[in-house]
Amino acid sequence: xxxxxxxxxxxxxxxxxxxxxxxxxxxxxxxxxxxxxxxxxxxxxxxxxxxxxxxxxxxxxxxxxxxxxxxxxxxxxxxxxxxxxxxxxxxxxxxxxxxxxxxxxxxxxxxxxxxxxxxxxxxxxxxxxxxxxxxxxxxxxxxxxxxxxxxxxxxxxxxxxxxxxxxxxxxxxxxxxxxxxxxxxxxxxxxxxxxxxxxxxxxxxxxxxxxxxxxxxxxxxxxxxxxxxxxxxxxxxxxxxxxxxxxxxxxxxxxxxxxxxxxxxxxxxxxxxxxxxxxxxxxxxxxxxxxxxxxxxxxxxxxxxxxxxxxxxxxxxxxxxxxxxxxxxxxxxxxxxxxxxxxxxxxxxxxxxxxxxxx
Amino acid sequence: xxxxxxxxxxxxxxxxxxxxxxxxxxxxxxxxxxxxxxxxxxxxxxxxxxxxxxxxxxxxxxxxxxxxxxxxxxxxxxxxxxxxxxxxxxxxxxxxxxxxxxxxxxxxxxxxxxxxxxxxxxxxxxxxxxxxxxxxxxxxxxxxxxxxxxxxxxxxxxxxxxxxxxxxxxxxxxxxxxxxxxxxxxxxxxxxxxxxxxxxxxxxxxxxxxxxxxxxxxxxxxxxxxxxxxxxxxxxxxxxxxxxxxxxxxxxxxxxxxxxxxxxxxxxxxxxxxxxxxxxxxxxxxxxxxxxxxxxxxxxxxxxxxxxxxxxxxxxxxxxxxxxxxxxxxxxxxxxxxxxxxxxxxxxxxxxxxxxxxxxxxxxxxxxxxxxxxxxxxxxxxxxxxxxxxxxxxxxxxxxxxxxxxxxxxxxxxxxxxxxxxxxxxxxxxxxxxxxxxxxxxxxxxxxxxxxxxxxxxxxxxxxxxxxxxxxxxxxxxxxxxxxxxxxxxxxxxxxxxxxxxxxxxxxxxxxxxxxxxxxxxxxxxxxxxxxxxxxxxxxxxxxxxxxxxxxxx
Numbered sequence: 055x056x057x058x059x060x061x062x063x064x065x066x067x068x069x070x071x072x073x074x075x076x077x078x079x080x081x082x083x084x085x086x087x088x089x090x091x092x093x094x095x096x097x098x099x100x101x102x103x104x105x106x107x108x109x110x111x112x113x114x115x116x117x118x119x120x121x122x123x124x125x126x127x128x129x130x131x132x133x134x135x136x137x138x139x140x141x142x143x144x145x146x147x148x149x150x151x152x153x154x155x156x157x158x159x160x161x162x163x164x165x166x167x168x169x170x171x172x173x174x175x176x177x178x179x180x181x182x183x184x185x186x187x188x189x190x191x192x193x194x195x196x197x198x199x200x201x202x203x204x205x206x207x208x209x210x211x212x213x214x215x216x217x218x219x220x221x222x223x224x225x226x227x228x229x230x231x232x233x234x235x236x237x238x239x240x241x242x243x244x245x246x247x248x249x250x251x252x253x254x255x256x257x258x259x260x261x262x263x264x265x266x267x268x269x270x271x272x273x274x275x276x277x278x279x280x281x282x283x284x285x286x287x288x289x290x291x292x293x294x295x296x297x298x299x300x301x302x303x304x305x306x307x308x309x310x311x312x313x314x315x316x317x318x319x320x321x322x323x324x325x326x327x328x329x330x331x332x333x334x335x336x337x338x339x340x341x342x343x344x345x346x347x348x349x350x351x352x353x354x355x356x357x358x359x360x361x362x363x364x365x366x367x368x369x370x371x372x373x374x375x376x377x378x379x380x381x382x383x384x385x386x387x388x389x390x391x392x393x394x395x396x397x398x399x400x401x402x403x404x405x406x407x408x409x410x411x412x413x
Numbered sequence: 414x415x416x417x418x419x420x421x422x423x424x425x426x427x428x429x430x431x432x433x434x435x436x437x438x439x440x441x442x443x444x445x446x447x448x449x450x451x452x453x454x455x456x457x458x459x460x461x462x463x464x465x466x467x468x469x470x471x472x473x474x475x476x477x478x479x480x481x482x483x484x485x486x487x488x489x490x491x492x493x494x495x496x497x498x499x500x501x502x503x504x505x506x507x508x509x510x511x512x513x514x515x516x517x518x519x520x521x522x523x524x525x526x527x528x529x530x531x532x533x534x535x536x537x538x539x540x541x542x543x544x545x546x547x548x549x550x551x552x553x554x555x556x557x558x559x560x561x562x563x564x565x566x567x568x569x570x571x572x573x574x575x576x577x578x579x580x581x582x583x584x585x586x587x588x589x590x591x592x593x594x595x596x597x598x599x600x601x602x603x604x605x606x607x608x609x610x611x612x613x614x615x616x617x618x619x620x621x622x623x624x625x626x627x628x629x630x631x632x633x634x635x636x637x638x639x640x641x642x643x644x645x646x647x648x649x650x651x652x653x654x655x656x657x658x659x660x661x662x663x664x665x666x667x668x669x670x671x672x673x674x675x676x677x678x679x680x681x682x683x684x685x686x687x688x689x690x691x692x693x694x695x696x697x698x699x700x701x702x703x704x705x706x707x708x709x710x711x712x713x714x715x716x717x718x719x720x721x722x723x724x725x726x727x728x729x730x731x732x733x734x735x736x737x738x739x740x741x742x743x744x745x746x747x748x749x750x751x752x753x754x755x756x757x758x759x760x761x762x763x764x765x766x767x768x769x770x771x772x773x774x775x776x777x778x779x780x781x782x783x784x785x786x787x788x789x790x791x792x793x794x795x796x797x798x799x800x801x802x803x804x805x806x807x808x809x810x811x812x813x814x815x816x817x818x819x820x821x822x823x824x825x826x827x828x829x830x831x832x833x834x835x836x837x838x839x840x841x842x843x844x845x846x847x848x849x850x851x852x853x854x855x856x857x858x859x860x861x862x863x864x865x866x867x868x869x870x871x872x873x874x875x876x877x878x879x880x881x882x883x884x885x886x887x888x889x890x891x892x893x894x895x896x897x898x899x900x901x902x903x904x905x906x907x908x909x910x911x912x913x914x915x916x917x918x919x920x921x922x923x924x925x926x927x928x929x930x931x932x933x934x935x936x937x938x939x940x941x942x943x944x945x946x947x948x949x950x951x952x953x954x955x956x957x958x959x960x961x962x963x964x965x966x967x
Contacts, residue, residue: 073920
């Protein structure tokens with residue numbers, strides 16, 4: 055209900071301003087990499103304090119009305135303890151007459167604005183994302199509840215056969231039971247499949263989580279809660295390319311510029327980068343692809359602007375090494391040596407040798 | 414030898430068939446040169462020639478013109494055309510020559526801004542009538558209220574180009590003065606773009622001082638009343654300028670002149686030739702100034718023309734050309750077209766080949782004009798509408814060569830602009846250079862092309878200004894409508910969020926509206942109201958030709 059109070063307070067402030075014959079304005083943090091700071095003690099991207107105001111003018115009056123109406127929908131949903139997907143929110147707006155959204159991206163933006171303005175995450179506002187969050191297999195029992203009876207349900211992730219447990223869009227109510235020693239987060243579904251098939255989790259006594267590209271908020275929150283709850287370290291295994299380093303791993307560990315106001319909840323500060331590092335490419339003689347122009351640009355950009363990279367000397371060296379090598383390598387590249395080389399040699403080696411990791 | 418003999422025989426044989434043909438005979442075989450290509454056009458051309466003459470005569474006599482045109486359907490593709498004016502009348506002796514002798518006229522040898530130029534038009538119409546119906550033209554003319562009117566029936570002898578007068582007599586006529594001509598001819602009557610109605614309407618637009626009464630074959634009468642009592646300024650006759658001189662004409666002038674010496678000849682017969690200019694020309698041509706023009710040869714004439722080209726001679730006086738005037742043009746176009754924006758421009762006088770001319774242009778935009786069609790072009794030369802051969806006319810080419818994209822209209826490369834737009838161009842000159850005797854398109858002269866372009870550009874710039882102003886206003890209005898549209902949503906959201914009462918909500922609406930509109934300031938309305946527009950007038954000539962439709966039905 056804190057959220058409802060926040061919403062009402064803001065609405066009252068706007069109302070008072072209008073009664074004073076002053077143009078009201080909405081204030082929200084600027085959501086970009088330029089407006090975040092990284093402090094390894096906190097462990098995630100924190101807002102740097104730059105705000106933008108949306109004053110009520112003729113040009114902004116439509117968005118202004120939409121923002122207030124969206125706040126109202128959020129208040130209704132929270133009060134009714136219901137939820138609404140982004141797509142549903144877009145359809146709800148169809149009742150707003152002239153103020154309705156024409157396309158979903160418009161409603162998504164307004165939703166992000168409300169979220170940032172109130173400095174809460176959208177789940178607290180009653181909005182849930184469409185996207186599904188990642189697959190889980192291994193030494194873990196997830197404690198959930200039956201939606202109707204509220205009875206406890208235990209899901210044993212060792213008994214998923216060749217399949218996996220799917221992270222739900224809201225993970226706040228989940229409990230965990232585990233004896234695992236660590237969590238291994240994997241970029242691609244293909245690699246995850248291989249590890250599940252050969253019960254890699256049993257051999258190493260761990261929990262496997264497939265990220266499926268840049269992890270969703272739910273997936274990030276799941277890993278964070280699991281790691282916090284059970285004091286488990288998190289190892290991340292992605293392709294050895296700029297996207298794997300700076301989009302997938304960086305976002306998982308410290309959050310993003312766009313969602314900086316909620317990074318606090320959605321980061322996994324104790325995650326560590328296992329591989330594939332540029333040094334691994336050399337050490338394991340991996341088949342490679344040349345870096346594309348966009349890859350090089352992304353690396354240079356990271357070296358110049360990413361507060362996370364700027365904080366970690368080791369990452370700077372790694373990115374520079376990749377720029378010199380001018381190549382990238384995929385997770386699956388180990389198959390060149392042997393299909394199961396990655397399980398029998400690479401991962402066990404790496405898990406033992408912390409010195410080869412990146413922070 | 415034998416071969417040579419044969420050739421000579423053939424030549425003699427041929428010579429038997431070679432004989433001079435009369436002008437009249439030539440034109441009777443080349444009707445299209447005079448605008449009689451087909452029966453439909455013949456009707457229009459005849460009306461046009463008669464009306465042009467009437468207007469010229471009235472203006473010369475400083476009489477406010479009142480012209481009536483009647484077309485009677487005689488059946489079997491025959492029409493009778495009766496055109497009557499209140500002009501000064503024609504003296505008895507001249508009547509046959511004016512109406513039934515080709516190339517007879519007062520205008521050909523003088524340079525004066527007038528509608529007729531060569532003295533062909535009306536005689537050609539008489540000839541066309543007689544060739545197609547076998548009937549003579551009937552002319553009535555009266556020059557003074559105390560004198561009787563002169564009546565005669567005329568036929569043109571196509572062999573000799575001489576008038577044949579029949580049944581001449583003095584009659585009583587109700588008018589104080591004026592002329593009436595009646596011609597029977599084979600024709601097709603059609604309405605639409607290139608019809609008599611359109612021609613008369615456009616004539617009325619650029620001749621606001623004339624009253625025109627038209628009775629069509631179905632006995633419908635249309636009156637185009639005079640809108641101003643002011644006659645166009647009297648046009649002065651000027652002598653030709655040396656720069657426009659051609660060899661043939663010069664040799665003819667040698668024969669006719671009364672000047673005793675060549676130097677005198679140059680000074681008497683041409684404008685802007687002073688003693689010193691004449692001396693300079695003659696020195697360059699190596700002709701002694703005292704030579705008599707009558708002894709000069711063709712070679713000397715050529716030398717003279719070359720010398721003229723090398724001599725710097727002041728431009729001819731330009732006060733001999735009077736434009737319709739931007740204001741009147743705009744009024745005319747307003748009457749015809751219900752648009753939202755009008756502009757016009759009159760260029761300062763310019764000169765091509767020694768002939769002074771003035772270009773005027775007017776432009777109407779938007780309103781009821783069709784949005785996706787090519788701009789309509791209205792062309793006029795010395796106050797005469799040009800309805801045919803638009804594509805061959807320099808005005809059309811100049812307009813197509815003007816970049817209208819920068820003024821906010823669409824324009825396919827090298828074509829006329831596309832959009833809700835009408836462009837009117839008028840050329841006034843002592844000698845309008847038509848591409849043919851039928852006077853339908855203006856010939857290509859660089860100076861004319863340039864002037865048309867400049868005049869059209871001037872209108873275009875005004876249009877551009879208007880359109881960008883309109884766009885700014887639209888954006889502003891859109892923003893304002895945003896205020897009206899979305900403020901209720903702001904207040905409604907607040908009402909839902911913090912349970913406002915209806916009064917409080919209304920209060921929010923009012924405060925916000927004041928607040929937002931205050932910051933935007935007052936807006937200036939740019940709407941034009943066209944009080945001149947005359948819907949009935951605009952309809953004239955606008956209907957689709959009925960005959961075409963019938964053909965489609967069959």
